[in-house]
Amino acid sequence: MIPLSWYIILSALLFTIGVVGVLSRRNIFIILMSIELMLNAANINLVAFAHYLQSLTGQVFVIFVITVAAAEAAVALAIIILLSRNRGSVYVDEFNILKG
């Protein structure tokens, strides 16, 4: 059988890749998809622990995470459309209107 630690390592690597993506890319789409990557890393962890503890709580939480991710994606993409309409760009370092 597969040890639980393999799943934890996989999800840690996936989460770190997501963090690096959020912090280093300029394109706002990639940043949002990196956030989805981090949510998926958490999902893998939840499902793995649910399996090894034989408790359905982890799987129920994955459903909630997916729900929140869907709502977040819809609102975030609407904000992106608005931003690119107003500023004409999808690069986060050009959104500096709040800078004093």
Next chain:
Amino acid sequence: MLNKIIFIYFAAVIIISAVLMITRRNPIHSVLLMLLLFFHIAGLFVLLNAEFLAAVQLIVYAGAILILYLFVVMLLNVDKERSAKRANRYWPVMAGSGIVIAAEIVLLVARGKFAVDAGQLMKPGFGSVNALGVELYTNYLVPFEIASVILLVGLVGAVMLAKKVKE
């Protein structure tokens, strides 16, 4: 043994496509790599006795959320992307610290003690739609209803934000 080989295949494809996803210049390539990643995560879910979640992963994540991303990426023009820089100027610092953090977590987890398999805990019918539905509609009924409110707020918010304002 066969399980381990399948896991290593899924894990390798997940990591490789995630790294490619955050490094591609064209956002459409990134979305397609994300699709590959979601398919393999669904495979992992099947390996963990979560068949219903694997189906939800494919239908909701790959089928709905990712298609939404693809629509918006194609809606906004990406012509400028060809010449523009893809990463901000701090990216070597971020990538370096990311590698350090990942190595640290891997080291810590590899030295710890974790369960090898579920053993005698194994319940028949675990992860089936029936068991999950009973759990969701008894112990987690209130969070379930709140999740529907979140979806409604997301829907209204998205429509309100993306609507053209009349001058």
